[in-house]
Amino acid sequence: DAGVIQSPRHEVTEMGQEVTLRCKPISGHDYLFWYRQTMMRGLELLIYFNNNVPIDDSGMPEDRFSAKMPNASFSTLKIQPSEPRDSAVYFCASSLSSEGWQLFFGSGTQLSVL
Amino acid sequence: QKEVEQNSGPLSVPEGAIASLNCTYSDRGSQSFFWYRQYSGKSPELIMSIYSNGDKEDGRFTAQLNKASQYVSLLIRDSQPSDSATYLCAVNRETGFQKLVFGTGTRLLVSP
Numbered sequence: 001d002a003g004v005i006q007s008p009r010h011e012v013t014e015m016g017q018e019v020t021l022r023c024k025p026i027s028g029h030d031y032l033f034w035y036r037q038t039m040m041r042g043l044e045l046l047i048y049f050n051n052n053v054p055i056d057d058s059g060m061p062e063d064r065f066s067a068k069m070p071n072a073s074f075s076t077l078k079i080q081p082s083e084p085r086d087s088a089v090y091f092c093a094s095s096l097s098s099e100g101w102q103l104f105f106g107s108g109t110q111l112s113v114l
Numbered sequence: 115q116k117e118v119e120q121n122s123g124p125l126s127v128p129e130g131a132i133a134s135l136n137c138t139y140s141d142r143g144s145q146s147f148f149w150y151r152q153y154s155g156k157s158p159e160l161i162m163s164i165y166s167n168g169d170k171e172d173g174r175f176t177a178q179l180n181k182a183s184q185y186v187s188l189l190i191r192d193s194q195p196s197d198s199a200t201y202l203c204a205v206n207r208e209t210g211f212q213k214l215v216f217g218t219g220t221r222l223l224v225s226p
Contacts, residue, residue: 042218091157105157
């Protein structure tokens with residue numbers, strides 16, 4: 001398996017623009033997570049899905065952020081409108097509940113909002 | 115108080131020495147504990163998990179858990195320059211759900 005695949009690797013955009021981050025989890029995994037990492041706050045859980053259903057979105061910072069998982073092999077995290085404080089690395093991760101809950105992270109998307 | 119606290123470092127050790135990384139957590143009901151390694155510019159990867167008090171060894175790595183003191187540590191024996199990375203402590207507060215809370219990490223530098 002190719003692992004968790006995220007795109008794009010880098011995104012530079014201007015304040016106010018819409019940003020869409022994409023994730024393909026490992027085939028067969030039943031949990032998908034979106035994290036954000038900054039120097040100051042570390043890794044923060046934004047939202048996670050179980051079998052494509054959002055379970056907990058309490059970490060989503062505000063209404064500008066939304067996430068969807070239309071099927072087992074694809075998820076998106078959207079920021080609209082984007083702000084400079086959204087600049088961070090966004091990681092997607094997946095796990096299989098029957099095998100010890102190990103998180104497998106994608107390579108991340110480095111987002112810069114100017 | 116942060117939920118999971120780690121010294122940001124850097125922790126500098128010479129090659130061959132033992133590196134000791136520490137983590138404290140605030141929620142006494144926490145169930146599972148993990149150490150992730152993150153190389154610069156890369157994603158975190160799991161290196162150790164521990165669920166009960168005591169020590170757990172895996173190769174050069176030993177995880178130690180003391181729930182009474184709310185303390186978890188990672189020892190790296192015979193440290194190598196390739197161990198230079200940021201080590202993230204993660205705690206799962208909910209039984210049955212992988213809702214991990216991460217510390218901000220400790221940067222380890224192993225000098226040749």
